[in-house]
Amino acid sequence: MLTKRIIACLDVQGDRVVKGVQFTQLRDAGDPAELAKAHAQSGADEIVLLDISAANEGRATLLETVRRTARQLFIPFTVGGGIRTLEDAAAVFSSGADKISINTAAIADPTLITRIAKRFGSQAVVVAIDAKRGEDRTHWQVFTHGGRRPSGRDVLEWARDAESQGAGEILLTSMDRDGTASGFDCELTRTVSDSVQIPVIASGGAGCAEDFRAVFCEGHADAALAASIFHYGLRDVGELKQSLKSAGIPVRWPC
Amino acid sequence: MIAIVDYGAGNLVSVKKAVDWLGQDSRISSDPAEIRNATKIVLPGVGHFASTQALVDSGAQAAIVEQVERGVPFLGICVGMQWMLEGSAESPGTPGAAMFAGTCLRFPDTAKLPHVGWNQLEINPGSKLFRDVPQSSLVYFTHSFFIPMNDWTVASCEYGSSFSAAIERENLFGVQFHPEKSGEVGLKLLANFCAI
Numbered sequence: 001m002l003t004k005r006i007i008a009c010l011d012v013q014g015d016r017v018v019k020g021v022q023f024t025q026l027r028d029a030g031d032p033a034e035l036a037k038a039h040a041q042s043g044a045d046e047i048v049l050l051d052i053s054a055a056n057e058g059r060a061t062l063l064e065t066v067r068r069t070a071r072q073l074f075i076p077f078t079v080g081g082g083i084r085t086l087e088d089a090a091a092v093f094s095s096g097a098d099k100i101s102i103n104t105a106a107i108a109d110p111t112l113i114t115r116i117a118k119r120f121g122s123q124a125v126v127v128a129i130d131a132k133r134g135e136d137r138t139h140w141q142v143f144t145h146g147g148r149r150p151s152g153r154d155v156l157e158w159a160r161d162a163e164s165q166g167a168g169e170i171l172l173t174s175m176d177r178d179g180t181a182s183g184f185d186c187e188l189t190r191t192v193s194d195s196v197q198i199p200v201i202a203s204g205g206a207g208c209a210e211d212f213r214a215v216f217c218e219g220h221a222d223a224a225l226a227a228s229i230f231h232y233g234l235r236d237v238g239e240l241k242q243s244l245k246s247a248g249i250p251v252r253w254p255c
Numbered sequence: 256m257i258a259i260v261d262y263g264a265g266n267l268v269s270v271k272k273a274v275d276w277l278g279q280d281s282r283i284s285s286d287p288a289e290i291r292n293a294t295k296i297v298l299p300g301v302g303h304f305a306s307t308q309a310l311v312d313s314g315a316q317a318a319i320v321e322q323v324e325r326g327v328p329f330l331g332i333c334v335g336m337q338w339m340l341e342g343s344a345e346s347p348g349t350p351g352a353a354m355f356a357g358t359c360l361r362f363p364d365t366a367k368l369p370h371v372g373w374n375q376l377e378i379n380p381g382s383k384l385f386r387d388v389p390q391s392s393l394v395y396f397t398h399s400f401f402i403p404m405n406d407w408t409v410a411s412c413e414y415g416s417s418f419s420a421a422i423e424r425e426n427l428f429g430v431q432f433h434p435e436k437s438g439e440v441g442l443k444l445l446a447n448f449c450a451i
Contacts, residue, residue, distance in 0.1 A: 002374045002414060003393060040438070045373055074273060076395060076436050096268050098436065121302035123369055123397040168369060168397070197364065199371050222367060252373045252393045255438060 003250045004216045005223035006237055007078075007201060008044035010035055013053045015065045033068040040075050042236040043255055047073060048101065048171075048225065051081030052146075059088075063095045070096025078126055089116045093124070101171055103128040104144040107151050107158070110165045117166030126201075127167040131155045131188055132175040140188055147175050155188070156195055163196045170200045171225070177205025184211055189219035201225055209234065209243040216249050257281040257449070258293035260319065260335075262309040270299040270332065273435035273442060279449050285309075287318035295449070296322060299435075300334030304359070304400070305346035307338045320352060328426040328451045330384075333398060336422065336429030345400050354427055355407060359400045362415060369399045370414045374432075376421075382409035384421060384428050386447050394420070394437040401431065426451065 010017045010032055017030050036047045049069060051062045059082070066079055079092045080101030089100045100120075106113050106127050117125045130147045131140040140155035151158075159170055172192055174185035184205045193200040199222035202215045206227065215221045226237060234240050241253035259270055261283050274281045274297070281297075282289060290296060296319055300307075310316040323329050331339045340351045343359035351358075362368055373393040378385045401418040404411060410421035412431070422429045428448060434441035 002370065002372050005372050070268070071272065072276075074276070074436060074442055075438055076397075094268060096272065098269060123301055123371065169371060197368050199367055199369075222372065255393065 001250050003045075003252045004221070004244070005045040005201075006043070006212070006241060006244075006251065007046040007048055007223055007225050008036075008039040008237060009048040009050060009203075009225050009227055010039075011050050011052045012062075012065060013051075014061050018052065032065050033072065036069045036077075037072050039237060040073060043238040043241050043253060044075070044226075045223070045252055046076040046078065048078045048080065050101070051079070053081075059091075063091055066092060066095040066097055080126070080128060084112075086112070086115050086119065089120070093120060099124045099126050099168070101126040101128045103130065104146075106162065106165075107142060107144050107153065110161060113162060113165035113167050117168070122166050122168035125167050126169045126171050127159075127162040128171040128173065129155060129159060129162075129192075130173050130175055131185075133185075133188070140191075143175060147178075156192060159192050159196050163198050167198060169198055169222075170196065172200055172202060173225075174204040178203075180205055181207030183207060184215035184219055184221070184224070186215055186219035189215055189221050193220040193222070199223065203227070209240050209247075212240065212244055213247045213249055216244075256293050257295045257297060258290045259283045260290065260296060260298045260310070260315055261285040262298075262306060262313070262315065267299050269433075269435045270297060273445055274449070277442065277446050277449055285313045285315050287314040290315055290318040290322065293322065293327065295328045295451075296330070297448075298329070298331045298335035298338065300332055300336070300338070301397070302334060303345060304334055304337060304343040305349050307334065307351070308349050310338070316352065323354065323427065326426055328448065329428065330448050331429040332435075333431060333433060336431055337400060337402060339422070339427065339429045340402060343400055355405070355422060355424070355429075357403065357405055359402050361400050366415050369397055370401075371397045373437075374412050374414065376410045376412055378410045379408070382421070382423055383451060384423055384430075384444055384447055385410060388440060388443055388447075392440045394432040394434070394440055396420075396432045398431060402429075 078099040079097040202221035203225035412420040
């Protein structure tokens with residue numbers, strides 16, 4: 001049976017992790033290569049590295065970070081942040097990423113999805129969507145530029161469009177829930193997941209292992225992003241998976 | 256030297272990295288002369304079946320077929336495995352290498368596609384490729400087309416119905432999943448291939 005994936009996310013600035021899946025034993029800010037390897041060993045199914053500086057002058061540093069991180073990583077590895085062109089994507093792939101994640105640039109020019117998918121395959125293109133619930137409570141709007149700018153586009157419509165442009169997966173973040181530890185937005189996740197055929201990765205709002213169970217069962221998520229495991233009172237990804245396994249969710253554990 | 260065959264599709268870095276990790280000498284190449292000198296050949300693959308046409312154009316296909324006839328071990332990964340059959344529904348006009356009978360089919364639209372993630376293998380005992388790989392191991396898949404179960408299936412997987420996760424005949428090996436992205440299990444399998 002296809003298992004539900006737990007994806008560890010590391011936010012990096014320059015060559016350091018500034019926020020990531022936290023361990024009690026490991027310092028939060030750390031070396032991306034070291035942390036990625038530790039997460040893989042503790043049971044993460046994939047690693048996502050997000051360059052939150054995303055400034056042009058930092059690209060060479062980022063590519064070196066990607067190269068170092070990829071070297072000892074034998075699970076899928078996604079890199080996002082600041083990818084604006086096919087050439088940006090190509091540089092990240094040749095540094096060792098298996099997938100790229102695009103957000104603002106895809107909204108600005110949806111054919112970017114198609115162009116990257118044509119050259120590297122749809123499986124290599126993750127479209128990240130930052131979603132905020134509208135005042136009518138029944139629709140969600142897409143935000144870009146790290147959640148700072150409303151795009152005017154409807155999330156459901158954009159998710160379908162991204163799929164038809166050739167996206168292989170959708171990384172869906174609820175801005176309303178992000179950082180609240182009040183649980184994933186299962187309604188948002190289910191609405192998007194049921195309207196597209198490609199897998200949906202849920203993100204934003206997890207507070208405990210039960211939230212992951214809920215987003216898999218009620219939210220129909222195919223995968224979930226783990227951001228600050230330490231805050232959930234869990235030691236590492238393995239402990240989260242152990243608890244999901246006990247709740248009857250198919251996960252890769254032990255691994 | 257292991258030749259990792261480049262046909263301009265997708266990303267070969269991951270496969271090269273895994274082979275490097277195992278301490279094996281390898282080269283990424285599309286040069287028929289280099290393929291003829293290789294002691295083993297790996298054909299990675301992500302992307303579209305039609306891209307395998309480049310193997311014919313570069314002369315790599317002729318070199319691979321020649322080597323395979325001499326018994327040089329060959330491993331096809333994902334689209335590289337699918338290419339070992341006669342063709343694929345993904346690109347009916349592009350012939351495969353026909354090392355095995357049959358064609359690749361698309362999963363029905365009732366499931367999420369692509370089939371992405373870690374799924375469980377049912378491994379036939381006696382496979383050289385899976386020597387000492389634990390039964391029911393989980394490996395990483397990402398694909399929309401599959402090879403149906405056949406006489407050479409040495410590992411199967413289930414997504415809606417059973418399909419061939421791996422095929423094997425003498426020194427010919429094909430895997431639908433990505434051993435270079437499947438953690439310890441995948442590295443073990445690649446080490447087995449390198450040791451053949």
